Amino acid sequence: MVWGSIKKKFDTMFSSESGVELGEDYVELEADLKDQHSKVLVKPYTLTKYEDIKMVLNSVREGNTISILNIGPLKEKDITELKRAIDKIKKTVEANEGDIAGFGENFLVVTPSFAKVERGNATPAEGEPTAAPEEGTEEL
16 A cells, blocks of 8 residues: 555656656666767878877777878887887777787777787688788787
């Protein structure tokens, strides 16, 4: 008896204030999906100074962007700053369980946790077709 009156109070209070519909045995809530990232973004970056890595680090932390970095300008300008920048990016990628690999002499690919970079020295799993290794892919 007491339980029924309490239930009626809650039914009236919740259905009028929040727009949530209450059934007899369950509560139905609307899912808020507008903050979900449903697409992957591939974004190019050019590193000309150490501070340019901030945008790359933010992309890694967000976890939905595959970054392609042109490190050529920073490499020509200051190799010490380049090494420092790559170390910082690498630590952030590892902390976020992503992957990083070099392509050629002037490019890096940085991926979030859901993507891995296939390297030329990787052995294919059983049943996978063998392909020629990508030239210029290297472990960082």
